[in-house]
Each structure stands twice: as C-alpha cells, then as structure tokens.
Amino acid sequence: MNGLALFTGNSNPELAKSICDQLDISLTDVLVSRFSEGEIRVEIKENIRGKDVFILQSTCPPTNDNLMELLILIDAARRASADRITAVLPYYGYARQDRKDQPRVPITAKLVANLIVAAGATRVLTMDLHASQIQGFFDIPVDHLYGINSLCEYFDNKKLENLVVVSPDVGGIKMARAYAKRLGAGLAIVDKRRNSPESTSVMHILGSVKGKNAILVDDICATAGSLVEAVEALKKKSVQDVYAAITHGILSGKAIERIKNCKALKELVITNSIPLGKEKQISKIKPVSVASLLAEAIRRIHAEESISCLFDEAS
Numbered sequence: 313m314n315g316l317a318l319f320t321g322n323s324n325p326e327l328a329k330s331i332c333d334q335l336d337i338s339l340t341d342v343l344v345s346r347f348s349e350g351e352i353r354v355e356i357k358e359n360i361r362g363k364d365v366f367i368l369q370s371t372c373p374p375t376n377d378n379l380m381e382l383l384i385l386i387d388a389a390r391r392a393s394a395d396r397i398t399a400v401l402p403y404y405g406y407a408r409q410d411r412k413d414q415p416r417v418p419i420t421a422k423l424v425a426n427l428i429v430a431a432g433a434t435r436v437l438t439m440d441l442h443a444s445q446i447q448g449f450f451d452i453p454v455d456h457l458y459g460i461n462s463l464c465e466y467f468d469n470k471k472l473e474n475l476v477v478v479s480p481d482v483g484g485i486k487m488a489r490a491y492a493k494r495l496g497a498g499l500a501i502v503d504k505r506r507n508s509p510e511s512t513s514v515m516h517i518l519g520s521v522k523g524k525n526a527i528l529v530d531d532i533c534a535t536a537g538s539l540v541e542a543v544e545a546l547k548k549k550s551v552q553d554v555y556a557a558i559t560h561g562i563l564s565g566k567a568i569e570r571i572k573n574c575k576a577l578k579e580l581v582i583t584n585s586i587p588l589g590k591e592k593q594i595s596k597i598k599p600v601s602v603a604s605l606l607a608e609a610i611r612r613i614h615a616e617e618s619i620s621c622l623f624d625e626a627s
Contacts, residue, residue, distance in 0.1 A: 313336065315364050316366070317340045317364070318331065318339060318368065319340035319342040319366075320339070320369060321342075321381035321382060323369050323372060323587070324369070327402065327587070327602075331610065334608075335611060340357075340360065343356075344381055352384050354381070354388045361392065361394070363395055364395055365398065366398045366610050366613075366614075367382065367385050367397065367398070368400040369382040369385065370402045370403040370405075371405030371406070372403050372405060372560075375405045378405070379405060382399060382401075383427055384431075397435070398433070398436070398610075399435070399436050401437070401438045405424070407446055408532075409421055410443040426449075428450070437454075437457070437606070438454065439456070439457040439605075440531045440559040440585075442531055457606070458490075459605070460487075460491060462583055462600050463491075465600070466598070467557070472525045472553075472555075475525050476497055476499065476500050476524040476526050476551075477491045477499055478499075478526050478542070479500070479529065480539070482503070488529050491527065495527070500517060500520065500521050501518040502545065503516040521546060521550075523551075524552060525554075526551045526552075527556070528542055528543065528555070531559045533562060533567065534562045534563070534567065535564055535565040536563065539556055539558075539577075543577045544576055553578045554577055555578050555581065558580065559585060561583075561586055561588065568591070571596055571597065579596055579597075583599065583601070584600070584601050
C-alpha cells in the first residue's frame, strides 16, 4: 500500500475508516470545515505529492454540500500534486436525472459527471448506479461495483427457504434475475404505474409468490412510498414474509415512519453506502457493510490489477 492515500469529507467517515482498516493503512488527515459565511474550507494536512489518492465521498443528503466537498477535495489534491485522483462514490447522487424525459429538464447526472472531471478526478469508483449508462457520461475510466454479494450474504446467513426475488418494476428485472440466480430463488415482477418521480401505483404481481418468502430488490429507497405499496401488494397475494434488499438507503421524507408502520415488511436490508443516522436506526432496518468490497477494489486499482472479478452484475 506504499504511495496510497485515502481521505474523506463529512459524508461517510465511518465507511472510510472501515476501508482503511481493511487495507491496513491510516486515514489521511484532512480538514473539511466551514468558514463563518458557510463556504467550505479544505486543507490536506499531509504530503500527498506523487501519491495515488482515493477520495471517498457519497453525494447523499445534504447532497449539495457533500458534492461541493468532493469537488473541492479533488481540486485540493490536484493542486497538491497527487499523481492520480480516484473519486470513490459509494452513492452517486443526481443519478435519477439521467435523461431528458420531459421538455425543458436537465440531465443532471451528466452535469455532475462533468463537474467531477473538471475538478481534476482521473478515475471514478462507484457502486450500483441508478442507470448503468451514467458510466458513459464520464470521459475518464469508471469502475462500477455492485452490492449484490454483500446483501445476498446476509440472506444466505438467514437460511430462508422457499424464496422468490421480486423486482419492483420492469426496469429492475436484470438485477432481480442476478439476485434470484445467486440465492437459488424464483423471480417475480411488480407491475406498477408511475404517477410522479416519487409516486407510483401497483397494478399487478407477475409471477408465482403465494406462500413464499419474498425479497424485494432495488438500488434506491428514498421516501419508501413505492416500497411499502409493493410490500402491501405482495401480502395481498398471500406471501409468507416480505424482506427488502436495497443498496442505497436514502430514507428521506416520511420513509422511516412508513417503514415503521408497514407491518407486512419483515426487514429492510441496506448497505452502508449512505450512513444511517441515529434517527433512522430502527429494528426493521439492517445495515450491511460494503467496506471489504470497496477496499479490495481500491487495492486492485492501486496495484494496477484487474477488478473485473468484483463486477458481479446481473446476467
């Protein structure tokens, strides 16, 4: 690990420390604070000249603050003569605005990609992008990891029987099929109609789910409205227990209240790509760590080794 430096902003310091423990290195000392008027102040306290720098920062809520911290950290590393700068984004914010699906709307996922490249990043390491084509928005190499193994390991340890993996929509079939293959389970799909960017209505359940233990899989859970609707629809189809496996638990708005009140939902399993605040720590929500996955990817990138074996994508 000689010549490697890893530091972080304020978005997910615990994950950064866990990754450093896996790599047996120390977290690089960086000051990330605020000036009196609210502007972000950054100072790298250690020499990183000529080093292979990894900057870990999830652009989760507060999204704009964390994004600006990332951009300023990248700029500081570039001006400190880092040899290579890899932006490690366990969660890539603004990913849901990835195409122009209405008149006069931005493609913000592309704008954020442009900002990261312009700031000075030479590589991006991320996980479970909301849309895989976002990789093409960058003019630098992108390594796209998946949280499937970490989440499936949790369910393997529970030793559940008679499983069916459920995709929350048609677009998630590819990933749901990967979970079904990994867990040796059946596959079903929730047919729903989207009323707005954060509101949907469940129409039908396609597939055999009666009497089975269902695992709903998705990449993001924001307000949990769609999740709860899908859980209730599955329960009406006489499913035994309903679990949810979500990579990025944003859990904004009334999400916690909805999850608490949803008696049909047994557990919501999420990764620590986004930190779970104290106010969100309830018995139904089970976080699993992706530190070992990210640490292995960082180790391989630093050593100029292939990381294709870590791309456990839907097939």
